[in-house]
Amino acid sequence: xxxxxxxxxxxxxxxxxxDTGEILKLAGIEYTILENEECCGSFLLRxxxxxxxxxxxxxxxxxxEGEKILTSCAGCYKTFSKDYKExxxxxxxxxxxxxxxxELIEKGHLEVESIDRKVTYHDPCHLGRxxxxxxxxxxxxxxxTELVEMERNRENSRCCGAGAxxxxxxxxxxxxxxxxxxxxxxxxxxxxxxxxxxxxILNLESACNDDYKIxxxxxxxxxxxxxx
Amino acid sequence: xxxxxLNAMKRSFSILEDRKKRLFRDDYECINELSDRVKSIxxxxxxxxxxxxKKAEKRFTENDIEVIFAExxxxxxxxxxxxxxxxxxxxxxxxxxxxxxxxxTFLMNKGIELVETDLxxxxxxxxxxxxxxxxxxxxxxxxxxxxxxxIASQKFGEFIAPEARAILDALKNDVTxxxxxxxxxxxxxxxxxxxDGSLIMVHNEGNINIVSMKEIxxxxxxxxxxxxxxxxxxxxxxxxxxxxxxxxxPAYMNVISSPSKTADIEQIxxxxxxxxxxxxxxxxxxxxxxxxxxxxxxxxxxGCGSCIVSCPVYNVTGxxxxxxxxxxxxxxxxxxxxxxxxxxxxxxxxxxxECGLCTLECPVNIKTNEIIERLRRESVEKGKYPKKHLETxxxxxxxxxxxxx
Numbered sequence: 001x002x003x004x005x006x007x008x009x010x011x012x013x014x015x016x017x018x019d020t021g022e023i024l025k026l027a028g029i030e031y032t033i034l035e036n037e038e039c040c041g042s043f044l045l046r047x048x049x050x051x052x053x054x055x056x057x058x059x060x061x062x063x064x065e066g067e068k069i070l071t072s073c074a075g076c077y078k079t080f081s082k083d084y085k086e087x088x089x090x091x092x093x094x095x096x097x098x099x100x101x102x103e104l105i106e107k108g109h110l111e112v113e114s115i116d117r118k119v120t121y122h123d124p125c126h127l128g129r130x131x132x133x134x135x136x137x138x139x140x141x142x143x144x145t146e147l148v149e150m151e152r153n154r155e156n157s158r159c160c161g162a163g164a165x166x167x168x169x170x171x172x173x174x175x176x177x178x179x180x181x182x183x184x185x186x187x188x189x190x191x192x193x194x195x196x197x198x199x200x201i202l203n204l205e206s207a208c209n210d211d212y213k214i215x216x217x218x219x220x221x222x223x224x225x226x227x228x
Numbered sequence: 229x230x231x232x233x234l235n236a237m238k239r240s241f242s243i244l245e246d247r248k249k250r251l252f253r254d255d256y257e258c259i260n261e262l263s264d265r266v267k268s269i270x271x272x273x274x275x276x277x278x279x280x281x282k283k284a285e286k287r288f289t290e291n292d293i294e295v296i297f298a299e300x301x302x303x304x305x306x307x308x309x310x311x312x313x314x315x316x317x318x319x320x321x322x323x324x325x326x327x328x329x330x331x332x333t334f335l336m337n338k339g340i341e342l343v344e345t346d347l348x349x350x351x352x353x354x355x356x357x358x359x360x361x362x363x364x365x366x367x368x369x370x371x372x373x374x375x376x377x378x379i380a381s382q383k384f385g386e387f388i389a390p391e392a393r394a395i396l397d398a399l400k401n402d403v404t405x406x407x408x409x410x411x412x413x414x415x416x417x418x419x420x421x422x423x424d425g426s427l428i429m430v431h432n433e434g435n436i437n438i439v440s441m442k443e444i445x446x447x448x449x450x451x452x453x454x455x456x457x458x459x460x461x462x463x464x465x466x467x468x469x470x471x472x473x474x475x476x477x478p479a480y481m482n483v484i485s486s487p488s489k490t491a492d493i494e495q496i497x498x499x500x501x502x503x504x505x506x507x508x509x510x511x512x513x514x515x516x517x518x519x520x521x522x523x524x525x526x527x528x529x530x531g532c533g534s535c536i537v538s539c540p541v542y543n544v545t546g547x548x549x550x551x552x553x554x555x556x557x558x559x560x561x562x563x564x565x566x567x568x569x570x571x572x573x574x575x576x577x578x579x580x581x582e583c584g585l586c587t588l589e590c591p592v593n594i595k596t597n598e599i600i601e602r603l604r605r606e607s608v609e610k611g612k613y614p615k616k617h618l619e620t621x622x623x624x625x626x627x628x629x630x631x632x633x
Contacts, residue, residue: 039629043620047608047617047621048608049617163581168616
């Protein structure tokens, strides 16, 4: 299996790829990391740079075709699942980290313990609305925390504001949207937000102070693993 | 849009959302069924548009409604001007299509006053800082009562208390006085029944009842408003009302199929009894046929504005994310066809996060994020994109990473 970290977990929030790697090791899963991991192509596709996207995707595909692929990023996951199929006509064997974690817990490869810490879950657009994966992260969180829902959740979830190139070109729009999402958590009475997309984390973190904790599912899961 | 105005807008939106939530909880099955019906009505319309246009022309003519086909906004303006050139003042009800062609500015430049009769529209017409409606059904959603009282006080040169009834009375008296001088009324149409030759309009204030009873009634509507029958049109406007206001039916649904007429004296047909002698329908293309070629989904829209209420970008920008009355992502995609790529770019083509929430909120589930993505591709090919995006794209191509360091 190839663990495709994606640009944010690879370069900006290395703690996510580190904890994910540790979880895999504890579960006895063998995996490799690409030495020259490139780009999934999502940014280029969403912003209209289609020709460039296709070139980048062709290149990335060479490393991934025929392999089982694990992603941390909801954006990579959607792009590999939907866009590679639609544009390059190739069906990739891709799984999101939340889905693999659930499998490993169910098979008994990972043992978890719960503490009564209140958290809320932010559905990344690319994993939720675009891939309709709402339950898996929640099932894990139910086992290890006390999950409190924000009013806008699942398919009605509010975007973090970063997607489709808005964060790079219109940062003021992005940060205002992120503030609204943080307020959603406030209104639910929770200041720990768990999500399954490093890009959402990067964005929500840059819009909040130390009162909040924004964590990837892998980070909180790693802390709740029983070490044998 | 200013922070205080955005906050007022968000407050209005949250009241609207609560009302909608209650209605959906109580009437879920009924709304779902209606929504399915309207989806197939709208799909039929855009797949058979040329045929519907032909039928409409024939049937409206038989019903004594004059039909003028306008391929562009300029042509529509010319045709309207021919009818109204001797009028000093004209009454108007709320219409995105009339805003689209820029009638208000056009007539002002010709020395003709256009009076908005919808309360919200009239308020924003009087406010110099407002650049357009903030919601298709609640155009003044971004203004709080104090601001509205200030705007009205300024306009009338006297103190008007920040009290809803006082504001209403002041505006109503002024509009009524002006309307009494009008011979011509201009409205849009929410839906058009091509096979029956009927125009369907919905409103809550009763203003269309007055505007449409003037000697001449001009209706400006896009060809995308055509459906087959009155029954279909009623379904469309009922669903529009539900998604726009959270109410099942509006106060008024007008069905207009002819000028006002009587034959009570020896079967001699006379037009203009209590209502208009002439009803003129201006059917506007203005890029819609081009949209039909590859982006027909864009024309499914029934104009309820449900998409903007939950839109994350719209909630922090207001009407600047949109084009004239066509607000939010879908409005921006539409602007590409009724104007051009540059206008579409300036309206916010690259500001959408493509989150997809609007599709879910849309009664006909228009996949706006996918249309946006395709239009961006077109725009990039024409060399229009945010500079930052090109820089990021270059880094990705060069080193496989979007980040600078």
